Amino acid sequence: MPRATTVECPGCPPLRALTFDTLGLIKVIESREIQGGPKVVDRWGQPDSTKSVNAVSLIHRQSNPLLAVARKDGQIEVLSPVTGVSLATISNANDLDLQSQENNVIGLHLFAKQNLELESRAYNLLTCTGKGSASIRSIEVPDSATGSSSIDSSKTWNVCNSGNVLCCKVDKNEKFALFGGKGVEVNIWDLDNCTKIWNAKSPPKNSLDIFTPTWFTSVSYLSKDDHRKFVAGTNNHQVRLYDISAQRRPVLSIDFRETPIKVLAEDIDGNTIYLGNGSGDMASVDIRTGKMLGCFTGKCSGSIRSIVRHPELPVVASCGLDGYLRLWDTKTRQLLSSVFLKQHILHVLFDSNFIVEDTPKGADSLPIKEETIKEITDGEEIEATPLKRKKSSRNKENVIDGSKKKRAKESEEHKKSKGNDEHEKTASRDKGSKSTSKKKNKSSKYEIPDEGL
Known part of the structure; x- marks a missing residue:
């Protein structure tokens, strides 16, 4: 029988997250109390295995945020991350071979910068x-949820001649894109000109003259402001650091456990990365020195598929094939809270604009504390409550004197009673002696001597 251990979770701060699973469902998780656990507050879509989510992209902004979802059936859906209303649907049935799962959309990015050339709400995808x-x-997104949109395909190119692309990433400035996969070395493309600007070189053979085939599973930029440094995870449980300004081969290589690296995520400090593998192990690494800072306590029972760092709070979220969404503390690496979502979770995103509603004006959040403070400050208006006072020294002396007199009186009574008892005992002894002497005299009067017979 497997052993099961319970872990006490201290709770997580107020936040909002979106999860995407293999059945195409989008679940909204919110945590509104500091000590309370997160809960599923809404669910969008109907369960359908053909609509499994392959890639997601979110525009973080307060006004008109957008969410793009690429599904297994070849459709790309643009919807509102606040209400879940579908705003546009793009079908790539003419461009994709739906019979082959290797040709599904694996990379998706919705540009935050709006296309100013068109008067309507048009975005680049x-x-x-x-x-x-x-x-x-x-993509022209209409103001109302009509379910249709106009598409103007402007640029198309091929990032590899052979192999399968498994990972894609766009930098913060949205000018460069990073691609890699099985049999595809990581390469960087200029999105404005659609030209390749850098291509990695395979590592040399090892000491046994064995060449490791190229197989990249995840990529991530190390710093949001610098596109020259990035990290890549391989199927051979390695994490490689690249610097395109230095060389084409990895600057640093780190081995982590014995299973393939499935996901990488960067921290906001630009020096720490979070990694997860196929056996459910999750750790943080200082990429400057290559030393592991520590593993996240709380073993996951399935492959980790997505790791996201919150942009403001010290919280990192992870999800995978075990169906759990876990929230961790970035400093202590302790589990804050977890939610079981029943399906295989493939992606998770944070809503950075989530704000907890304030309490109403008429309600007092802490009435007891306010009353106590008022009692302390307003001393003139409040009547003094009766308190238990200690007895004075006079009372103590009177009590002591009374107790002494009582003890003396008891001792005198005890002596008198003792003397009376002794007197009675002596009297009884004298009386007893007299009675015995009388008996002796009486017996001698009637006694007959032997000689007179």
């Missing part, structure tokens, strides 16, 4: 398939 077909198109 980057997509990349497993065969390496990348495209940037303009």
